Amino acid sequence: MSKIREQFQAGEGELASSPEADPKAYEVFIQLTRGQPHVHTGTVDAVDDKMALEYARKHYGRDQACVHMWVVAREAMISAGYGDDIIWPLTDQDYRLARGYAADVRRKWEQFRSKEDVDRYQKEDIKDAF
């Protein structure tokens, strides 16, 4: 075992020093592979931007393979949403979504073409949008 672990003087009772302020919070967003979106992965405490970037690299860059990161001071971020602050209106918005048309369009197509022809034709649809 290292000598320091056996030979240090252990203090007792209350600490002699006064409480210290915490550094600033920075939010960290990582990109796992080039071309993918950046995703929030955690927070670091740092006194300035340079230190924040260094901590974020060492902390979040090392424990998960990633190619890029954004680090931003929390105080510089603005946000919206939750509670009474509704971002996505709760009214029926079928008209602006592909799935709002899917059943109608299908039924209407089948008045003109066979099921098989419609199936073949619809293979090219972007299914993720439904």
Next chain:
Amino acid sequence: MSAGVTSSEELRIDWKIQEDPDRMAAFQAHIDAKGLVEADDWMPHNYRVGMLRMAEHHANSEIVGALPEGEWITRAPSLRRKLALVAKVQDEVGHGQMLYRTSQDLGKSRDQMLRDLVTGKTRYHNVFNYPAPTWADVAMIQWLVDGAAILNQKSLAEGSYGPYVRTMKRINMEEAFHFKSGEDMVLTLMSGTKRQRQMAQEAFDRWWGPCLMFFGPPDRESTKTGPFMTWRIKTATNDTLREAYVDRFAPAARALGLNIHLARKNPDGLIAVKADGTPDKIEDPLIRLDESTGHWGFTQPDWDEFYRVIGGDGPCNKQRVALRRFSYEQGRWVRQAVMGCAGLPPSRN
């Protein structure tokens, strides 16, 4: 959103507090619908304090937990093992950082948490109050203790506080490496010489009891379980997790040729020796699969020992806290320099 330093008076659980009934009902409905609570959301006082206490205790455990294994870095038996152990210890300290960060957003400063830890006002996980006298202890910690931690943290990842849940998921990815590397070390020892196998058995004897205690006191004695389960701060009871642990590890240990013993400990946390010079241990007579329930039987650990060690009278309590305190006190000039308060030029920003 910076919560700043909150007095510890404000950070006590208080069941007499009357919360707004409408908000409480909406909060409970959100939780019941498997919703996650975010740092900026309204939450009942006792939820905030309960969550903070748990995350802070967890953070403390991560950084104290690095100590028994850290002792072994200089003595690792090969370069690969040394690299893995350095990475593992670094991971634990990183987990501490993430969990302190999560706790800060619940209303307590990191500095206050570190001060409370080193002056004995808050605790860390009981399992780290035991010694790691041999390399086989390092192996057993990574297999048995990290195995217990994964089981516990998988259940905590089902919890209701979003920032903590996401932290748990990150942590579990790294725990998976710790666990696999622990398995590798235990398998190596158990495939080795008679002396290696004996060393592994002795380390197993030291860790089995503390690992059963890992999940906390029996449900009938656990006061926090009820309300905390309702809010999904906890998602599984102590006894449920303990049973799942034994079901996984008892048959695995036996398959490796390890015997599960009831062992009496001396004050140093080592297995006591009888007058005839042999270790004071017997095989646990209850260890067997109960075909009717599908669960493995086991003898409950020594709960008196558990409460004694939690109360501060364990083999390594003083040593662990003293080393953290030493590090906090000696590190002050570094923190001051970093914060630009030591007569050095202030930081760039």
